[in-house]
Each structure stands twice: as structure tokens, then as C-alpha cells.
Amino acid sequence: QFSGTLDINRQDEIGQLAQSFQRMTERLSENDRMRKEFISDVSHDFQTPLLNIKGFAELLVDEELSPDKRSSYAKVIQSETERLSSLTKQLLLLTSLDQLESPLRRRAFRLDEQVKEIVRKFRWLLEEKQLSLSMELDEVEFTGDPSFLEKVWENLLSNALKYTQSNGEIDIRLTSKLDTVEVRIRDTGMGIAEEHLSRLFDRFYRVDHSRTREIEGTGLGLSIVHQVVQLHKGSVKVESEEGVGTTFIVTLSNL
Numbered sequence: 001q002f003s004g005t006l007d008i009n010r011q012d013e014i015g016q017l018a019q020s021f022q023r024m025t026e027r028l029s030e031n032d033r034m035r036k037e038f039i040s041d042v043s044h045d046f047q048t049p050l051l052n053i054k055g056f057a058e059l060l061v062d063e064e065l066s067p068d069k070r071s072s073y074a075k076v077i078q079s080e081t082e083r084l085s086s087l088t089k090q091l092l093l094l095t096s097l098d099q100l101e102s103p104l105r106r107r108a109f110r111l112d113e114q115v116k117e118i119v120r121k122f123r124w125l126l127e128e129k130q131l132s133l134s135m136e137l138d139e140v141e142f143t144g145d146p147s148f149l150e151k152v153w154e155n156l157l158s159n160a161l162k163y164t165q166s167n168g169e170i171d172i173r174l175t176s177k178l179d180t181v182e183v184r185i186r187d188t189g190m191g192i193a194e195e196h197l198s199r200l201f202d203r204f205y206r207v208d209h210s211r212t213r214e215i216e217g218t219g220l221g222l223s224i225v226h227q228v229v230q231l232h233k234g235s236v237k238v239e240s241e242e243g244v245g246t247t248f249i250v251t252l253s254n255l
């Protein structure tokens with residue numbers, strides 16, 4: 001019978017076993033820490049809009065309100081509900097990506113058509129912000145999960161639009177290479193300072209400077225991008241300069 005602690009510095013098999021137990025324990029507590037952090041972030045993100053909804057609903061009950069006030073309070077409730085709804089959608093998407101077994105349903109489809117379709121969805125915003133758009137898309141037949149990949153282009157493009165001021169430029173390129181495809185989404189927006197780049201794909205991470213604070217977001221978009229790309233065995237890179245613009249480059253293998 002064995003009692004006492006295993007010496008992880010031992011050079012024999014027992015030592016190796018002790019080391020691998022040690023690594024397992026570290027990984028488990030890291031998972032545990034991340035799960036706790038995740039739950040606390042989620043709760044916080046739900047709490048703020050809920051408090052706003054509650055507060056403004058209470059104000060609405062007052063019968064003496066002017067029509068103007070009434071409608072402005074109702075608008076807050078509407079937009080906060082919208083926020084909760086998009087947060088829930090993103091969380092559900094992230095959970096579906098977290099399954100042990102790959103959630104991907106692969107099939108062959110035209111990647112260029114898909115990108116064009118997403119751009120079409122954002123036409124109104126491009127016009128509203130008077131952004132100019134250039135696009136160069138190779139015709140590509142790609143095998144992957146179209147419904148998850150759609151979210152990748154949607155999130156990257158919606159960020160490019162969100163974080164670029166009026167009259168800026170957006171450039172989208174899809175290039176077919178030997179056995180990979182590359183999608184580049186470049187904007188001339190506010191850019192991201194270097195110190196944020198390493199955490200950009202973390203869940204809930206948002207660059208918090210005066211200009212982004214009033215731009216709506218959950219900090220989940222890029223973590224979804226990262227996870228979907230990883231499940232496709234691809235990679236995503238970002239190049240950015242503050243005040244100049246940002247380029248996201250997604251590379252996927254197409255064998």
C-alpha cells in the first residue's frame with residue numbers, strides 16, 4: 001500500500017506518473033477557473049440590460065408620462081431586449097461549437113457566393129455609413145460547414161463596419177491558392193493597439209477605449225470566428241494599426 005506524496009522529480013516511471021498527474025490537475029483547475037470566469041462574465045452581461053429593462057419598465061407604468069418620454073423609454077427596452085437576444089444567440093452558437101464531437105456538417109459549396117450573400121445583407125449599413133466597398137473574389141468551391149462559416153464572414157464584416165467611421169473603406173478578397181483559400185477583410189477604421197492583439201480572440205474581450213465604449217457589442221464575435229476556423233483546421237490572423245485600420249486574414253485548407 002502506498003501513502004504519502006509522489007515525488008515529481010523522480011526519474012523513474014513513478015516520477016513520470018506523478019508528473020502527468022500534476023499536469024492533469026493543473027489543466028483541470030485551469031478549466032475550472034475558466035468556467036467560473038465565463039459564468040461570471042455571462043451573468044454580468046445579462047444583468048446590465050435586465051436592470052435597464054426593469055428600470056425603464058417601472059418608469060413606463062407612470063400614467064402621467066408625456067408621449068415623447070413614453071416612446072424614448074420604450075426604445076431603451078427595445079434595444080436592451082435586442083442586446084439580450086443577440087447575446088443569447090451567440091452563447092448558444094458557442095455552446096454548439098464546444099461539443100466533444102465535431103459539430104461540423106461539411107459539404108461542398110461556393111465560398112465566393114456565400115461571401116457575396118453576406119455582403120448583400122450589410123448593404124444598408126454600408127450605405128448608411130457611406131463606406132466604400134471593394135471586392136475581389138475568386139470562384140471557389142469549398143468543402144466545409146456553410147452555416148458556421150457564414151458566421152465567420154458575418155462577424156468579421158460586421159466588425160469592419162462597426163469600427164470604421166463614415167466615409168471609410170472596406171476591402172474584401174477571396175483568393176484561391178494551391179490547396180488553401182484565403183479571405184482578407186480590411187478596413188480603414190480605428191484600428192487596434194498592439195497590446196490588445198493577443199487577447200482579441202478571447203471570449204468577452206473588448207478593447208475598452210473611449211471610442212469603443214459606445215459601440216454595442218458582446219466580445220463574443222471573434223471568439224466564435226476563432227473557434228469555427230479552428231474546427232476547420234484553419235487559422236485567423238490580424239494585422240492592425242491604431243488610427244489606420246485593421247485586416248483579418250482567414251486561411252482554410254481546401255483539400
Ligand code: ADP
Binds near residue numbers: 187191222246
Ligand atoms: P464585439 O461584440 O465587442 O465587437 P468581438 O469579439 O467581435 O466583440 O471583437 C472584440 C473586440 O475587438 C471589439 O470589442 C473591438 O474592440 C475589437 N475589434 C474587432 N474587430 C475590429 C475592427 N475591425 N477594428 C477595430 N477593432 C476591432
